[in-house]
Amino acid sequence: MRAARIHEYGEPSVIRYDEVPRPVPGAGEVLIEVAAASFNPSEIGLRRGLLRPVFALELPYTLGWDVAGTVIEVGAGVRTPAVGDGVVGRVDTGGTAAEYVVAAAGTVVPAPRTIPLAHAAALPVAGLTAWQAVYEHAGLAPGARVLVNGAGGGVGGFAVQLARHAGAYVIATASPRSAAPVRQLGADLIVDYTATPLADALDGPVDALLNLVPIGAREAAALVPLVRPGGVLVSATVPVGVPADGAIRAAQFVVRNDPGQLGELVGLVDAGIVRVDVAGTRPLAELALLHKDAEAGRLRGKTLLIPAHAAG
Structure with missing residues (x-):
């Protein structure tokens, strides 16, 4: 072969x-x-x-x-x-x-x-990463405001859909090339990160931020003020430091293989919920x-x- x-x-x-x-x-x-x-x-x-x-x-x-x-x-x-x-x-x-x-x-x-x-x-890899970010680490609940940083990537597309399925209001960063597909996947608000600083585009802090982009330390630090006290910052790439007072929870993870979760994803695809x-x-x-x-x-x-x- x-x-x-x-x-x-x-x-x-x-x-x-x-x-x-x-x-x-x-x-x-x-x-x-x-x-x-x-x-x-x-x-x-x-x-x-x-x-x-x-x-x-x-x-x-x-x-x-x-x-x-x-x-x-x-x-x-x-x-x-x-x-x-x-x-x-x-x-x-x-x-x-x-x-x-x-x-x-x-x-x-x-x-x-x-x-x-x-x-x-x-x-498998992209879907499981999104599933674990949305459900295990962010624990999104109906009505939560979530920012998906890197929504134009493979993981991001699934994260937008799963966050929407969880009942969240989804804000997504995407380049002009990716904006239309991300909007079609269910994002409520698209932020063109190539033209607008995130802090200027948001109408107040979010309950959860999912970072799916391999960013540097300065960019990572700039994400922290975007999350409200009591919120969570989840990163599937680099660790992101948060204040030591515990006002914001941080979770950095590496996706694990989970056939049970993958089977649930397949079910959502067949039900027309995840594209x-x-x-x-x-x-x-x-x-x-x-x-x-x-x-x-x-x-x-x-x-x-x-x-x-x-x-x-």
Whole structure:
């Protein structure tokens, strides 16, 4: 099979499209024919070697964490899913940027029935990050005012929808390129961060602020006054310091894999409550070019990677 792998850390040119043996599922595992993987910005840090303290990789390494596809073989002891089932999941060991991938059976869930199978690949990492930010760390309640900083990204699109589903009034930062899609996903107010300082755009402080952008210390400090006393500042990227008096609660987190939450997300998709907004698709063989475009700021939302066998 073909797989997009890195043999060393570095620039996008280190990504190669290699011919490798097709994996074989072991006990408790399933083999998935990949309909699509999806790109996550954190994979740039992985490729550069910036995540080595967290991910100890054995090189060469096949990129990709998100997968949607069809089960074509099951290992010993697997009762569900079955051969022929469409599934979606996050593979923590990576390897989804390929034509086939092995995953633990318990980490994948039935794919949504109401969208194309490939589109489900946009859900796992971005959707789970948004879910955990909105429900676990912010604990949004009906009527809360929430600011989603970075609503034009893949996580941001899901965060806007989940916050709206929680009954919150959603303020979203987005560039002019992303404003229309973010508005369609349910944001009540769009702030063009390229033209207007956040402090000037808000009509008073918010109850919760979800930071989804990798920002510097000065930008992070500027977010704190935007949250009311008793409110919460949640960051899925950098830690954000808050006053020691405890007037504002802060939470910085790294998304964890949770198939139960992913299954609930699938249910919301099939119920028409959450929309999977796919900004674009690329052939798997163009992953290096995709990394270049991401680093240059030319992407918005979720981009899917389609293996050659699934492109037809």
